[in-house]
Amino acid sequence: MRFFIRASLAILVSCLTLIQPVHAQKSDAPIQLLLQEYGEIIAKSSRRTIGPAIEGLTASGLPEAQIVLERWQAKEMWFEKDTGLFVFAEEIDRDTIRIFDVATGVEIGPVPDRSFKQLKPNSGIRGMIAAALVQFQLRAPDPEERSIALDAIERDAKASHLAALRAAIDGETDPALAERKRRLERLLTIRFDPDDAVRIAAIEGFAGDLGVDVRAVLNPLVATRVAFAETLPEGAVAVEPGSERLPRMEAYNLLVEDGVAPALLHNDAVKETLVAHIDGTSVAGIQVASLNTDEARALAYAALAEQGLAPPLVTEADVSETLDAYSFFEVFTSAPVPVALAAQVVLQDIEAAVALNQTADLALDALSLASIYFLAAIGLAITFGVMGVINMAHGEFIMMGAYTGYVVQLFVPDYTLSILLAIPLAFMVTFAAGVLLERTVIRWLYHRPLETLLATFGVSIALQQIAKNIFGTQARPLTAPGWLDGSWVINDIVSISYIRIAIFVLALLFLALFLFVMNRTRLGLEVRAVTQNPRMAASMGINPDKINMLTFGFGSGIAGIAGVAIGLYAKVTSEMGADYIVQSFMTVVVGGVGNIWGTLLGATMVGSLQKGIEWLNPSNTLAAQTYMILFIILFIQFRPKGIIALKGRAAEA
Incomplete structure (x- = not known):
């Protein structure tokens, strides 16, 4: 018995020791007094009533207010049930918590949690606290x-x-x-x-x-809504019933909703009224058997209306007369008139600026697409212009260049270095493939365009199948370096990806390289000689056969480099070349066969035309390409030699 009494006294002393520290906190501290002021609604923790407490803490200017809000939001604030004093607390075990003074943050000590209640704000209250904390942040x-x-x-x-x-x-x-x-x-x-x-x-x-x-x-x-009055208010913008803004029956329904006009009765309502007033075999003295048309039912209903048994039937004439008696106009719903008018003026100014910037953005897109088409077509312009060869396998040289870049990245994980290595390597691979194609197929088919077309088309199918056998049918990644990630954002409307900028710069570099080769090197001089007059060039000691081989290889090599650039932007698949072969031929034909400046202008025209049509019909890119091809066909009818016509063998072909 003594042992039991001693144990009980020990437990009692221990509890008193645990409880006592809570009264040691600063109950007269300003932050505690403020919490006490809103203590009832804080303890209730209802989103509908908690607003004044949060606003009071926020506006108090007390340095402790931010900490109180943060700890409250984190569910670390408690209050003592007997005294109503607020504390910060953390759980020690299932039955004990460690409390801290809300004013100083000083630890008061461990206490049993049964005399305290934790504040558990719901998501709505936590959101309100977060909004209040913003001013401190x-x-x-x-x-x-x-x-x-x-x-x-x-x-x-x-x-x-x-x-x-x-x-x-x-x-x-x-x-x-x-x-x-x-x-x-x-x-x-x-x-x-x-x-x-x-x-x-x-x-x-x-x-x-x-x-x-x-x-x-x-x-x-x-934002506006349509209102009505017997006379048009001064300065109000009138809206005519029957216009697109206010259909006629919509205007009448506004009057009905306001109770100034009788509602229209639909056929079902008329029938229900007639059925409700059947007297034997007739309705309002009219035989039921004769009520088989809308006109007959309308007469019967009118008779009921005259007898006061039904509301009057509203006719079209009644609707017109009622609408003529009122003026309809627009009123602003979300702001006073001066504010709304100012917003309207600024929005009109913004719309003009948006239209201008959308045009600039469209022009940038067109220029970007034109640079891609130029890269894809420049090699074709060389082979087609110099030799008159319709090379349907040109797209597959683009594909080979892209796969070369992919293979290089398998062995060189540094994407910047791998791209720098892939560009010359793609040129060498496709140059060799072009020379091989010219030596084995093309050289036997000069001056036979139909046979050349069919032969190179067969080669393109074979190259596609070889690529599928080696790399599979899934798209392979050709990853751009990290410094090409993202876009150059000029404003919220105009932006262009860094990859497209890089392709544009690459296109300019190849334009400069082509001009240098053609105008400043012996190879370029011989190519131009063969282009203008192959017989005269041969008589001057130039080997046209060798020039044709090198030219075809050079054009194929440029296609390989184009493949690396395009692979950074598009998917690398065995069919990717087919996506560019049609546009490449259109670019060359529209610009003028064999002329680099013509190819540049042709790429600009084709790219701009495609982007313009896609902008007019954004939901159907296939239709856009169809319209573009039709336009090109019409263009060729009026200018068959392209924008810049070439003199010499290409012009005679």
């Missing part, structure tokens, strides 16, 4: 934390953020964050500032701005 020492706060405001802006944002602008030391704060402050001013003049000034400051965020804020301000 806006002035945080860490720039990354300030940036996160701005991200939070952009995602879910509140009216309470406006004052906090304005207060945080002047002290911002990071120029980029300062600009973000100023821009965001103007956006919030438009949404939440009660002064219309201030809102209008902020709106006008965004004139010509292409940001999507600006349009997202301004568009709701110009």
